[in-house]
Amino acid sequence: MAKKVNDIDSIREAELNGALELFHFAYREFTSGPDRILEAKGLQRVHHRILYFVGRNPGIAVSGLIEILGVTKQALNAPMRQLLEMKLVDMQTNGEDRRVRELRLTTQGASLESSLSGLQRRNMNALFAKVGPQAEEAWRAVMQAVAGR
Amino acid sequence: MAKKVNDIDSIREAELNGALELFHFAYREFTSGPDRILEAKGLQRVHHRILYFVGRNPGIAVSGLIEILGVTKQALNAPMRQLLEMKLVDMQTNGEDRRVRELRLTTQGASLESSLSGLQRRNMNALFAKVGPQAEEAWRAVMQAVAGR
DNA sequence: CTGGAAAAGTCAATAGTGTTGACCTATTAT
DNA sequence: ATAATAGGTCAACACTATTGACTTTTCCAG
Numbered sequence: 001m002a003k004k005v006n007d008i009d010s011i012r013e014a015e016l017n018g019a020l021e022l023f024h025f026a027y028r029e030f031t032s033g034p035d036r037i038l039e040a041k042g043l044q045r046v047h048h049r050i051l052y053f054v055g056r057n058p059g060i061a062v063s064g065l066i067e068i069l070g071v072t073k074q075a076l077n078a079p080m081r082q083l084l085e086m087k088l089v090d091m092q093t094n095g096e097d098r099r100v101r102e103l104r105l106t107t108q109g110a111s112l113e114s115s116l117s118g119l120q121r122r123n124m125n126a127l128f129a130k131v132g133p134q135a136e137e138a139w140r141a142v143m144q145a146v147a148g149r
Numbered sequence: 150m151a152k153k154v155n156d157i158d159s160i161r162e163a164e165l166n167g168a169l170e171l172f173h174f175a176y177r178e179f180t181s182g183p184d185r186i187l188e189a190k191g192l193q194r195v196h197h198r199i200l201y202f203v204g205r206n207p208g209i210a211v212s213g214l215i216e217i218l219g220v221t222k223q224a225l226n227a228p229m230r231q232l233l234e235m236k237l238v239d240m241q242t243n244g245e246d247r248r249v250r251e252l253r254l255t256t257q258g259a260s261l262e263s264s265l266s267g268l269q270r271r272n273m274n275a276l277f278a279k280v281g282p283q284a285e286e287a288w289r290a291v292m293q294a295v296a297g298r
Numbered sequence: 299c300t301g302g303a304a305a306a307g308t309c310a311a312t313a314g315t316g317t318t319g320a321c322c323t324a325t326t327a328t
Numbered sequence: 329a330t331a332a333t334a335g336g337t338c339a340a341c342a343c344t345a346t347t348g349a350c351t352t353t354t355c356c357a358g
Contacts, residue, residue, distance in 0.1 A: 002250070008274055016270040017205060019277075022292035024198075027176045029296050044314065049173075056166060062335060070177070075316050077336070099325045099334040121165040125157060127294040128168075131287065138280065138287035143171035145276040147178050193343065211306060224345050226307070248305045248354045304355075313346075319339085327332075 033123065034116040042110070046079045051105065051113040054089055059102045061094070088112060150256040159255065183265040190261070195228045200254065203238055208251045210243070237261060 008016065034048050053068050054060060062080075066073055083089040088109035094100040105113060128136040157165065171294060183197050202217050211229075215222055232238040237258035244250040254262060277285040 008270060012274070013270065016273055017266070017294075019273050019289065020201070020266060020269055022289060022296060023176065023179055026292040026295040027172065030172055046315070052169070052301085063333090071315090072317065073335070074337080081336095097326070097334085099313090100334070117166070117169060120169055121157060121162065123295075124165055124168050125161070128290065130294065131290050134289055135287035138284035139291040140168065140171060141280050142276065142288040143168075143175040143282055145279065146175040146272075147171060195344070212304090220344090221346065222306070223308080223347085228344090230307095246305085246355070250306070300341075300358090302355100302357090304353100306353085307351080308333075309350085310348085312357100313344100314342085315345105317340100320337100322335100324333100324335085326331100328329100328331080 007100045029121065029149065030123075033119045036148045037116055037119070043082070044079070047083060048113075048116050050076070050079060050083060051088065051109060052117055054103045054118075055105050055110060061100045063100075065103060083109070179269065179272075182268045186265055186268070192231070193228070195224075196232060197262075197265050199225070199228060199232060200258060202235065202268055203252045204254050204259060204262045204266075207253045210249045210251065212249075214252060232258070 006133060032044065038044055038048060049069060050065070053065060057064070060068075062073070062076070066076055069076065080089070084091055086108075087106050090104045090106050090109075091101045092104070094102050114139075128139075131139075180194065184194060187193055187197055198218060199214070202214060206213070206217070209217075211222070211225070215225055218225065229238070233240055235257075236255050239253045239255050239258075240250045241253070243251050281290075
């Protein structure tokens with residue numbers, strides 16, 4: 001029998017299993033740093049995600065944030081209330097359409113966000129420096145392909 | 150002021166933010182395929198992780214599995230019971246030390262595992278083929294560095 | 299042979315994250 | 329006026345995981 005082009009032999013299968021495991025363990029490690037900082041503040045990973053996307057998209061509407069996060073408004077409700085109460089996120093009524101609420105990080109919120117994501121950025125920056133710019137570019141290409149956007 | 154070697158300017162910061170988002174969205178996409186298959190069988194992501202690691206480590210003890218998964222035995226208990234009841238995993242007392250239970254996939258379990266991880270392997274194999282072997286190697290190097298093992 | 303440690307199993311309480319469904323107000327657009 | 333949109337909230341439920349407490353079985357060292 002001729003070997004098919006898309007055939008995955010047992011050697012290749014083992015290599016691919018290695019890739020699956022890398023995804024699993026790398027992601028776990030990637031999120032562990034911020035998790036520890038958050039814990040000390042009585043916050044969780046959701047809060048980091050909210051802070052991150054509000055920080056990158058100042059003035060974003062609640063509905064926009066829900067879309068990016070891929071969750072329901074009910075799931076966003078509780079953690080968002082905490083962030084508002086802790087004055088880490090600011091909510092203001094939009095001038096043009098008073099139904100819409102614009103979200104922004106407060107100075108404190110930006111500071112916390114920076115300490116959370118900054119840790120991840122420094123980690124990634126350091127290891128990108130080790131592997132070199134070509135490897136960084138290749139990594140991005142693969143991740144982009146996986147994310148499929 | 151001279152620019153520090155490890156200084157992250159705003160351009161670099163934006164690039165690194167892109168990397169953080171790639172991690173987030175790629176991981177989400179990566180897990181979504183198996184999640185859909187599992188849902189149809191009334192199983193969840195935990196079950197996939199168990200099936201995967203038992204499949205890669207036939208004869209592994211319960212304590213070994215707990216260690217790899219990084220969870221407590223209580224967290225493992227319920228999903229494992231389901232898998233045993235559904236005859237997807239087989240549990241046998243070790244001959245040398247009768248305290249230890251050895252875990253193995255049944256034929257059915259191996260088949261389900263293969264349809265779950267197989268989907269991920271085929272996806273990864275296809276996109277590795279697109280980006281080429283050098284990019285694949287670079288991706289592995291970065292993920293290895295992130296996982297830090 | 300006895301007592302401690304190891305492997306496994308189970309129950310209960312709690313927490314975090316998320317869902318669907320149902321309802322509500324305020325505001326905008328037709 | 330009415331329907332649609334944006335947002336908020338409550339309740340019920342599900343999944344994943346934790347800590348703590350306790351049990352059984354088995355092994356090993358003194």
